[in-house]
Amino acid sequence: GAVVSQHPSWVICKSGTSVKIECRSLDFQATTMFWYRQFPKQSLMLMATSNEGSKATYEQGVEKDKFLINHASLTLSTLTVTSAHPEDSSFYICSASPQSNTIYFGEGSWLTVV
Amino acid sequence: RKEVEQDPGPFNVPEGATVAFNCTYSNSASQSFFWYRQDCRKEPKLLMSVYSSGNEDGRFTAQLNRASQYISLLIRDSKLSDSATYLCVVNIRTGNQFYFGTGTSLTVIP
Numbered sequence: 001g002a003v004v005s006q007h008p009s010w011v012i013c014k015s016g017t018s019v020k021i022e023c024r025s026l027d028f029q030a031t032t033m034f035w036y037r038q039f040p041k042q043s044l045m046l047m048a049t050s051n052e053g054s055k056a057t058y059e060q061g062v063e064k065d066k067f068l069i070n071h072a073s074l075t076l077s078t079l080t081v082t083s084a085h086p087e088d089s090s091f092y093i094c095s096a097s098p099q100s101n102t103i104y105f106g107e108g109s110w111l112t113v114v
Numbered sequence: 115r116k117e118v119e120q121d122p123g124p125f126n127v128p129e130g131a132t133v134a135f136n137c138t139y140s141n142s143a144s145q146s147f148f149w150y151r152q153d154c155r156k157e158p159k160l161l162m163s164v165y166s167s168g169n170e171d172g173r174f175t176a177q178l179n180r181a182s183q184y185i186s187l188l189i190r191d192s193k194l195s196d197s198a199t200y201l202c203v204v205n206i207r208t209g210n211q212f213y214f215g216t217g218t219s220l221t222v223i224p
Contacts, residue, residue, distance in 0.1 A: 006157075043215075044147055046157070093157050102148060103148070108157040
């Protein structure tokens with residue numbers, strides 16, 4: 001079964017609205033979770049590192065005010081795409097690692113902004 | 115220089131062929147190494163970890179060369195179902211850092 005669960009799997013929203021994606025670690029506590037974006041036929045791109053109880057660390061070029069990350073508990077991180085635009089349409093994936101052993105990915109969330 | 119370098123391919127091979135992918139890493143402090151498989155429109159899933167002594171799982175063999183700082187994945191007797199993107203992942207334990215290759219696309223042709 002899934003070790004990291006992501007919700008929703010698919011979401012369609014209107015341009016200008018905000019969308020929240022949840023990432024949960026099911027069998028372990030994760031002080032750190034990672035958020036990625038992947039465009040079709042391209043590689044995973046790390047967007048930010050989500051840190052429980054503190055601010056997320058964003059990669060260069062990723063707007064922190066547009067991609068709000070909240071890691072309020074040891075098992076849940078959320079990514080909110082604010083004022084979404086069609087160019088934000090992408091596959092968003094989260095990941096988490098139990099004890100630095102290996103890394104597990106959520107099932108991913110397909111976002112389509114119309 | 116990127117932490118992890120991987121040939122993106124694509125690799126197009128006939129069924130039954132043997133194919134190998136390499137992945138180089140730049141940080142000598144890297145601790146753990148993995149190969150992931152990503153199918154189209156799906157999340158990456160762990161294929162196998164890579165151990166210092168090398169390890170094999172059926173048709174798949176993973177090897178680590180610390181001196182030259184690369185890992186490899188060998189697939190023997192390729193099946194159509196092996197078509198996917200293969201990602202190498204390197205863990206630098208300090209700070210719980212994971213670094214990804216860009217992925218190598220493999221298509222096995224009938």
